[in-house]
Amino acid sequence: MTNQRSMQKQTKDPRKIHSTYLVKVRVSLKESILEPQGLAASNALQRLGHTELLEVRIGKFIELRIQAKGEKQALEKVEEYCKDLLINPLIEVYECSIAKEISKQ
Numbered sequence: 001m002t003n004q005r006s007m008q009k010q011t012k013d014p015r016k017i018h019s020t021y022l023v024k025v026r027v028s029l030k031e032s033i034l035e036p037q038g039l040a041a042s043n044a045l046q047r048l049g050h051t052e053l054l055e056v057r058i059g060k061f062i063e064l065r066i067q068a069k070g071e072k073q074a075l076e077k078v079e080e081y082c083k084d085l086l087i088n089p090l091i092e093v094y095e096c097s098i099a100k101e102i103s104k105q
Helices: 002-010 036-047 071-086
Strands: 019-029 060-068 092-104
Touching: 019 071, 060 071, 071 092
Parallel strands: none
Antiparallel strands: 019 060, 019 092
């Protein structure tokens, strides 16, 4: 009987298994928003002789490590983080992607 109890403790409940994911978020200004940093970089590069350059847009790149039951849940949580704090929906757009599964617990 003791062996059965110790085996039950060692067996993980599948509902509690979580993986750690590396999620990448790319944030940029909406196309309709003037982007002064990109414009300054574009002008400077053209003055340096890079005449083939048409436009530069500069944004943000965010990496998050998150524990979740699966990729879908990880992306849903990161979407929530973006809407709650990480982006300004009035002027920015974003894309989230799972870079890799780091570990499984």
